[in-house]
Every structure is written in structure tokens, then in C-alpha cells.
Amino acid sequence: MGPGPSGVPKRVLAAMARPTIGHLDPEFILFMDSMKQLLQRTFLCEYGLTIPVSGPGTVGMESCVVNLLEPGDTIVVCINGFFGERLAIMAERCGAKVVRVHETWGRAIDPDKVDAALRAAPKAKVLAFVQAETSTGVLSDAKALARLAREHDCLSLVDAVTSIGGTPLRVGAWDIDVVYAGTQKCLSAPPGLSPVTVNDRAMAMIKERKHPVQSWFMDFRLLQGYWGMSTRRSYHHTAPINALYGLHEALLMLHEESLELAWVRHRRHHNALRAGLKVLGLELVVPAQERLPQLNVVKVPQGIEEAKTRDWLLKVRGLEIGGGLGALAGKVWRIGLMGHSCRSRTIEVCLRALAEVVDDPRKGRVALRAAMDEL
Amino acid sequence: MGPGPSGVPKRVLAAMARPTIGHLDPEFILFMDSMKQLLQRTFLCEYGLTIPVSGPGTVGMESCVVNLLEPGDTIVVCINGFFGERLAIMAERCGAKVVRVHETWGRAIDPDKVDAALRAAPKAKVLAFVQAETSTGVLSDAKALARLAREHDCLSLVDAVTSIGGTPLRVGAWDIDVVYAGTQKCLSAPPGLSPVTVNDRAMAMIKERKHPVQSWFMDFRLLQGYWGMSTRRSYHHTAPINALYGLHEALLMLHEESLELAWVRHRRHHNALRAGLKVLGLELVVPAQERLPQLNVVKVPQGIEEAKTRDWLLKVRGLEIGGGLGALAGKVWRIGLMGHSCRSRTIEVCLRALAEVVDDPRKGRVALRAAMDEL
Numbered sequence: 001m002g003p004g005p006s007g008v009p010k011r012v013l014a015a016m017a018r019p020t021i022g023h024l025d026p027e028f029i030l031f032m033d034s035m036k037q038l039l040q041r042t043f044l045c046e047y048g049l050t051i052p053v054s055g056p057g058t059v060g061m062e063s064c065v066v067n068l069l070e071p072g073d074t075i076v077v078c079i080n081g082f083f084g085e086r087l088a089i090m091a092e093r094c095g096a097k098v099v100r101v102h103e104t105w106g107r108a109i110d111p112d113k114v115d116a117a118l119r120a121a122p123k124a125k126v127l128a129f130v131q132a133e134t135s136t137g138v139l140s141d142a143k144a145l146a147r148l149a150r151e152h153d154c155l156s157l158v159d160a161v162t163s164i165g166g167t168p169l170r171v172g173a174w175d176i177d178v179v180y181a182g183t184q185k186c187l188s189a190p191p192g193l194s195p196v197t198v199n200d201r202a203m204a205m206i207k208e209r210k211h212p213v214q215s216w217f218m219d220f221r222l223l224q225g226y227w228g229m230s231t232r233r234s235y236h237h238t239a240p241i242n243a244l245y246g247l248h249e250a251l252l253m254l255h256e257e258s259l260e261l262a263w264v265r266h267r268r269h270h271n272a273l274r275a276g277l278k279v280l281g282l283e284l285v286v287p288a289q290e291r292l293p294q295l296n297v298v299k300v301p302q303g304i305e306e307a308k309t310r311d312w313l314l315k316v317r318g319l320e321i322g323g324g325l326g327a328l329a330g331k332v333w334r335i336g337l338m339g340h341s342c343r344s345r346t347i348e349v350c351l352r353a354l355a356e357v358v359d360d361p362r363k364g365r366v367a368l369r370a371a372m373d374e375l
Numbered sequence: 376m377g378p379g380p381s382g383v384p385k386r387v388l389a390a391m392a393r394p395t396i397g398h399l400d401p402e403f404i405l406f407m408d409s410m411k412q413l414l415q416r417t418f419l420c421e422y423g424l425t426i427p428v429s430g431p432g433t434v435g436m437e438s439c440v441v442n443l444l445e446p447g448d449t450i451v452v453c454i455n456g457f458f459g460e461r462l463a464i465m466a467e468r469c470g471a472k473v474v475r476v477h478e479t480w481g482r483a484i485d486p487d488k489v490d491a492a493l494r495a496a497p498k499a500k501v502l503a504f505v506q507a508e509t510s511t512g513v514l515s516d517a518k519a520l521a522r523l524a525r526e527h528d529c530l531s532l533v534d535a536v537t538s539i540g541g542t543p544l545r546v547g548a549w550d551i552d553v554v555y556a557g558t559q560k561c562l563s564a565p566p567g568l569s570p571v572t573v574n575d576r577a578m579a580m581i582k583e584r585k586h587p588v589q590s591w592f593m594d595f596r597l598l599q600g601y602w603g604m605s606t607r608r609s610y611h612h613t614a615p616i617n618a619l620y621g622l623h624e625a626l627l628m629l630h631e632e633s634l635e636l637a638w639v640r641h642r643r644h645h646n647a648l649r650a651g652l653k654v655l656g657l658e659l660v661v662p663a664q665e666r667l668p669q670l671n672v673v674k675v676p677q678g679i680e681e682a683k684t685r686d687w688l689l690k691v692r693g694l695e696i697g698g699g700l701g702a703l704a705g706k707v708w709r710i711g712l713m714g715h716s717c718r719s720r721t722i723e724v725c726l727r728a729l730a731e732v733v734d735d736p737r738k739g740r741v742a743l744r745a746a747m748d749e750l
Contacts, residue, residue: 005613008395016617017392020383020565022695054567055430055592058612062592090591184613190395192429192567192615214589216465217430217437235700237433238380238559240567242391243618320397325610 001346002322003134003295004162005184005191006338008246012189015249016242023239032227035244038251039195042164042187042259043179045171048199049220051227052247053180054240057161060180060194062090063218064157067198067206068126068178071095075126076117076154078109078145082135082325083159087128094214099124105327106297108290109140111148118152125205127154132163134185135325137286137297137334139167143174150175155202161185164195165254166266166294166338177202186266186294188339189250192243250339266293268375269342273335276351276371280358285332294342296335297328301358306330309357317353347371376725377697378509378670379537380559380566381713383621387564390624391617398614407602410619413626414570417539417562417634418554420546423574424595426602427622428555429615432536435555435569437465438593439532443501443553443577445586446470450501451492451529453484453520457510457700458534462503469589474499480702481672483665484515486523493527500580502529507538509560510700512661512672512709514542518549525550530577536560539570540629541641541669541713552577561641561669563714564625567618625714641668643750644717648710651726651746655733660707669717671710672703676733681705684732692728722746 021028039050053060065087069075073096077088080103088098101117103109109129118124127149131142142158149156155177163169166186171179178198184191198206198220206213206220213219217237226236254262270293274284277298285297300306306323310333313319322334335350351371355364396403414425428435440462444450448471452463455478463473476492478484484504493499502524506517517533524531530552538544541561546554553573559566573581573595581588581595588594592612601611629637645668649659652673660672675681681698685708688694697709710725726746730739 002397002399005395005397005616008617013392013394013617017388019388020380020559022377022380023566024377025689025695055434056612056615058592059430059434062590066590086591093587093589093591182613184395190615190617191398191613192618212468214468215437215441216461216468217433237431238557238566240431240565240615240618241380242383242388242565242621243567243615246617314400320400 001336001341001350002320003334003336004182004338006186006188006336006341008188008190009253009340011253012246012249016190016246018242018245020241023241024235028241029233031248035248036227038248038255039197041255042195042251043169043171043197044173045197045199048197048203049224049227050197051223052244053194053196054237055194056191057180057182057194059218060196061087061159063196063220064178064180065090066094066213066215066218067220068155068157068202069094069096070209070211072097074099074121074124075128076101076114076121076124078103078114078129080107080109080136080138080140081105081130081133083130083133087159106136106138106285107287108138109145111141111144114145114148118148118154124152124154126157128157130159131169132160132167132292132295134162134295136328137292137295138290139292142169142176146174146176155205162292162295165259165262167292168263171197183247183250186262186339187247187250187254189247190243192240193247266337266342269337269347270294270296272371272374273337273347273350275374276347276367279367279370280351280354280363282354282358294336294338296337298333298335300331300333304357306333313353319349319353344372344375376711376716376721377695378709378711379557379713381561381563381711381716383563383565384628384715386628387621387624391565391621393617393620395616398616399610403616404608406623410623411602413623413630414572416630417570417626418544418546418572419548420572420574423572423578424599424602425572426598427619428569428571429612430569431566432555432557432569434593435571436462436534438571438595439553439555440465441469441588441590441593442581442595443530443532444469444471445584447472449474449496449499450503451476451489451496451499453478453489453504455482455484455511455513455515456480456505456508458505458508462534481511481513481660482662483513484520486516486519489520489523493523493529499527499529501532503532505534506544507535507542507667507670509537509670511703512667512670513665514667517544517551521549521551530580537667537670540634540637542667543638546572558622558625561637561714562622562625562629564622565618567615568622641712641717644712644722645669645671647746647749648712648722648725650749651722651742654742654745655726655729655738657729657733669711669713671712673708673710675706675708679732681708688728694724694728719747719750
């Protein structure tokens with residue numbers, strides 16, 4: 001129940017152990033087509049390049065940045081946590097001009113501030129933001145921000161690492177141009193791949209670049225040749241076959257449940273956990289409207305040692321939760337309710353253990369009842 | 376029996392399916408230390424940054440290139456196949472000046488030509504070459520080439536994707552500065568990771584760079600913070616936990632056999648396959664002194680359709696072999712004897728099937744006997 005990786009179901013783990021076949025085997029080519037279709041159903045997009053990049057979410061992030069930006073381009077980056085700043089640093093390493101729109105850690109991005117920034121930077125090519133900030137547990141309004149990008153004739157670049165599969169994300173309907181995501185949060189596959197989708201508008205911009213993409217491995221035009229038409233694939237790199245088996249199985253499980261019901265499940269379990277935490281006297285940091293259901297950031301009560309407690313939870317109670325990052329280090333715990341780890345059993349384990357931490361086991365039973373009432 | 380991925384043993388596949396734990400879990404930190412030690416024993420190096428990069432071999436290649444080179448730097452790249460040219464292109468995308476030393480496809484790199492190129496480019500910072508060219512089945516003399524680099528005050532950068540675990544490679548004794556490798560060839564782990572080693576000399580050069588490394592994800596200084604001292608690790612990305620389990624198990628198996636005995640096994644089975652192919656009238660392309668035991672490039676006999684035959688072998692006989700790349704496309708087959716796929720049983724299957732292809736099953740039995748006599 002940390003900020004990811006989440007628990008991985010046995011079925012996905014078993015898929016990882018299937019025999020490794022060749023990346024040029026005709027069966028694998030069919031498998032790649034199936035993977036692309038499952039990802040399109042997950043992003044709810046219908047066009048463009050939609051593939052799993054062969055590297056962790058950070059590689060997905062950097063792939064999008066280096067393809068969209070050329071030296072001298074301007075990008076507006078919204079920063080309300082750890083990962084927005086990472087985006088900005090990557091953009092700087094491309095020689096881009098970065099306009100940072102800062103927001104308080106623990107608060108959603110303010111569309112008005114973004115609008116003002118875009119007005120002040122009329123040449124901006126890209127607006128980038130994190131839909132679900134894993135460092136602070138905040139959900140920003142991706143639909144509104146993507147609309148702003150369109151109004152200002154910018155491409156939108158969205159970090160959906162923690163949102164995908166846990167929170168509504170409608171890439172096509174919201175007209176988002178480029179998204180990267182992660183496998184190890186609400187999709188409950190092991191870490192190591194980054195699903196990415198690039199629409200036709202963004203792909204056309206990439207094809208008109210004046211400079212080659214600085215990374216050969218991350219070059220979307222080359223990746224399109226590898227993942228593209230199944231009739232004529234060009235060798236690019238050796239795909240991580242077994243990791244792809246795992247992601248494929250996790251996506252099958254997601255769509256067996258249905259994407260929409262998975263979103264509902266995350267919201268419902270978040271409400272349950274919140275009700276239980278309230279009984280224990282544990283406060284959430286993020287205002288109600290801006291809370292990410294799958295990542296609950298809790299203030300550490302006075303008199304309790306943050307890191308020591310997490311250590312005890314892991315070693316003695318077998319429960320992993322996360323600490324704070326950056327400005328929130330030492331002050332908060334981050335409790336994940338992601339994918340396979342988002343179920344009544346995990347909430348039960350968590351509330352029982354936290355009741356011991358706040359030293360009131362009787363309250364634990366009340367908290368549990370309050371939580372279960374919400375499910 | 377293609378050019379990789381090789382067959383993966385069940386024990387390694389089972390390791391891939393172990394429960395995913397957190398990348399910041401204290402148990403995982405210990406696991407990372409064990410991984411680094413196993414990789415040092417495999418590279419036979421004793422110092423520097425020795426880690427598995429979280430991406431396929433191509434990411435390992437690009438990581439080394441972008442860390443070693445700054446805009447304006449000169450690199451001498453030896454090209455005797457597909458992967459040398461890829462190295463050169465990546466270097467160009469860093470803004471480096473690339474001096475190409477071409478060699479005929481199917482022949483080893485000639486140290487005299489390299490010496491002349493280094494004399495003509497006295498400011499060269501890096502000499503890069505592929506020890507084992509997967510595209511042509513050629514082994515070049517890594518020890519001699521690394522010595523040349525040292526004599527000319529260059530750093531040596533070696534592609535060991537196909538050589539590691541199958542052919543002698545002594546990074547420390549040969550004083551090689553930087554090496555990247557693959558997991559899916561002679562190590563018989565699934566693809567997706569790239570073991571890399573960077574010695575102290577190269578790391579010191581990297582620390583003195585004037586420009587930041589263009590890739591944030593591949594920046595070795597940041598990766599050193601993540602994989603470095605176990606007492607104080609900085610978060611960089613979420614490691615592909617399950618892929619690392621697989622590689623760790625594959626390395627354990629390698630050292631249970633012993634690295635030196637694995638080299639001997641590859642050589643012995645190569646001799647066996649060669650003896651069998653000879654009986655079938657199938658010729659090897661590469662001269663005897665320059666042959667890579669783990670990748671045997673065979674001329675397609677006249678009157679036999681190259682791709683159609685491979686297709687038949689895969690679909691009807693369940694045997695995967697590779698086709699030619701670049702100048703060799705359509706003219707050769709590439710038969711891998713890598714890691715777990717390097718054993719008497721695979722040779723038997725291969726020779727029996729190829730005897731059918733050359734339409735002489737009786738010869739097949741003779742070929743098999745000739746092969747087994749070598750084991």
C-alpha cells in the first residue's frame with residue numbers, strides 16, 4: 001500500500017513466467033497488435049501511436065519530452081509536486097525554454113494560473129502537467145487543462161503514471177495529444193514498461209522536426225516502424241517479451257472488470273479508507289475536491305516518529321506505506337490504494353495496523369466498521 | 376536458436392514470477408547489492424559503476440554513448456556489421472564527430488586500421504567497437520583493441536551484448552573502460568535489461584563534463600546515486616523488479632556452472648555444430664579464426680528459399696533460426712548457440728531439421744554422429 005509498485009496478482013506474475021519467444025516471431029507480432037488494442041481501450045483513444053515504451057515510467061516521460069521539443073522551443077510545465085519538476089529538468093536537457101507554473105505542494109493545478117502563463121508565452125509549443133501527483137496525492141483537472149492547451153494552440157502532454165486505470169482519463173474525448181503512464185500503479189503489473197499514446201496531431205509535429213530526436217532509442221518515428229504495421233516491421237530493439245506478457249495480462253484483467261468499474265472501485269475504497277482514518281484521528285493533507293483516490297496522504301500525528309513507524313509497519317505488520325517526498329518528507333505518510341492493492345482486505349490490514357500506531361486498538365474496530373459501511 | 380533471445384530456463388522464468396516488492400524495500404536494497412556483485416563477477420571487473428540499466432541492450436548502448444560524449448567530441452567507431460553503425464548514429468545524435476573505421480561484414484575488426492584511424496584523429500576521446508557482432512557472427516579481439524585505445528589515450532567502449540557469458544571477456548585484466556551487455560543472449564534471461572560497467576577512469580571523465588548528459592534517465596551520475604552506497608540511496612526511477620529477479624537467477628546459474636566453463640561449453644558446442652553442418656554441406660561465412668561460437672552464420676545453399684525455409688523450420692519443426700541483416704539479408708541463416716540454447720539437444724534438433732531442408736535425412740544421421748563426436 002505504498003505509492004507503487006502495487007501488489008501484483010498471481011495471474012499477472014504467472015504470465016511473466018511464460019516461455020520467452022523471439023521478438024520477431026509471427027506469434028509475437030500478433031501479440032503486439034493485441035497489446036496496442038488493449039492500450040487504446042485503456043487510454044480511451046482511437047488513433048496515433050499507442051505502445052508500451054520498453055522502460056519504466058521515467059523513460060516514457062523522457063520519450064515524450066525529447067520527441068516533442070527541439071532546442072529553442074518553449075514548454076509550459078505545471079509543478080505541484082515532485083514529478084512536474086522532473087519534467088521541467090528533462091525539457092531543459094533538450095535545450096528548450098521552460099516556463100514553470102508553480103502550485104503549492106498538495107494542491108491541484110490552478111487553470112487560471114496556467115491560462116495566464118500561456119498568455120504570457122504565446123510561442124509555447126507544449127503544455128505539460130501531471131494528472132495525478134504521486135508525491136502529494138493530488139488530482140488535477142486534466143480535461144480543463146487539455147482544453148486550455150488547445151485554446152492556446154499548444155500540444156498537451158499529460159503524466160498519467162498514477163492515474164491510469166484508477167481515475168477517469170479519456171484521452172480521445174478530452175483531446176489530449178500525448179500521454180505517458182506507468183504499469184506498477186493502478187494497472188498492477190510489475191514496473192518496467194511505460195504505456196504511451198501520441199495522437200496524429202502530435203505525430204505530425206514530430207515528423208516536421210528540424211533536428212533529429214536527441215535519443216535514438218526513444219525516437220517515436222523509429223518506434224512507429226517497429227510497433228507499426230504488422231505486415232512490415234523494422235527491427236528497432238529487442239522488446240522485453242516477458243514484461244509485456246505481464247502487462248498484457250494485467251490489461252485483460254482490467255477490462256474483464258471494466259475500466260469504468262475500476263475507477264468506481266478506487267473511489268469507493270478511498271471513501272472507506274478515509275472514513276476509517278477519520279475515526280483514528282488521522283487527517284488527510286489534500287482538500288476533498290482535489291484528492292486522488294488511489295493515493296492518500298496522511299499527516300503524521302504529533303509525537304509519532306514517521307520513518308520508524310513505517311519501518312515497524314513493514315517489518316512487523318508486513319504492510320508497506322510510503323513516506324513524504326521533498327517538502328513533505330518526514331511530515332506525511334502516503335497510503336496507496338492502487339489496482340490489486342485496492343480492496344477491502346488491504347484496508348482492513350491498514351486500519352488495524354494504524355490503530356496500533358495511534359495506540360488505540362478499540363478505536364481500530366470502530367474505524368474498520370466505519371470503513372466497511374462505505375463499501 | 377536464433378540470434379537471441381535464447382531459450383530461458385524454467386528456473387529463471389520462475390524467478391520472474393516472484394512477488395513484486397517495493398523498489399525502496401530494505402530487502403530490495405540488499406538484492407541490488409547482490410546483483411552488483413554478480414555482475415562484477417560476470418564482467419570480471421572490480422571497480423566502478425556496475426549495474427543493470429533498466430532497459431534493453433539498446434538503452435545500455437545509448438547510455439554509454441551519451442555519458443561519454445559531449446558536443447564536439449571525437450569518437451572512432453569500428454563498423455563490421457549492423458550494431459557498429461547504430462553506435463555511430465547514436466554518437467552523431469550527441470553532436471559528436473564520428474570517425475568510422477569500416478571493415479567487411481563477416482570479418483573481424485583489423486587493429487592496424489584502427490591504429491591508423493587513431494593516429495589520424497589524435498583528439499579522439501573514445502574508441503568504440505562491438506566485440507561479438509550479432510549480425511555477422513564475428514568475434515573481434517577486444518583485448519588488442521582496448522590496448523590500442525589506452526596507447527592513444529582514448530577511452531574504450533565495448534559492445535558485449537552477445538559476448539557476455541559466451542566468450543572470454545575480462546574487463547579488468549584487459550583494462551576496458553566502459554562495457555554494455557545484454558541479458559537475452561548467452562545469459563539466457565529474458566530481454567529488457569542491459570548490464571553496464573564503467574570504470575573509475577571513465578567515471579572521472581563523466582564527472583568533469585561541461586554539459587549535462589542529454590538524457591536525464593541515462594545519466595550515470597544520477598544512476599550512481601540510485602545504485603550506489605546502500606546506506607543513502609536517492610530515488611531515481613522504479614526499477615523493473617521482476618526482470619531483475621530473472622537476471623539475478625540467470626547469473627546465479629552462470630556462476631554455478633562457472634563463467635570459464637560456460638565459455639568452454641559454447642566453444643565445444645560450436646565445434647560440434649560446425650562438424651555436423653560440414654557433413655550436410657552447409658558452409659560457414661566467417662573465417663575460422665574470427666568465428667563467434669555462439670552465433671553461426673551459414674550460407675543458404677543455392678536453390679533453397681531463405682525466408683520460406685526459416686518459416687517452415689519455425690512452424691513445422693518448432694525451431695527458430697535467424698535470417699541475415701543488411702548486406703547479408705536473404706543470403707545467410709544465423710544459428711544461435713547461446714546460453715541455455717547451447718546444449719547437445721538443440722544441436723540434434725537443428726541438424727535433423729536442416730538435413731530435411733537439404734533433403735537428405737540419411738546424411739542427417741551422419742551429421743549428428745559427427746557433431747556428437749566433438750562433445
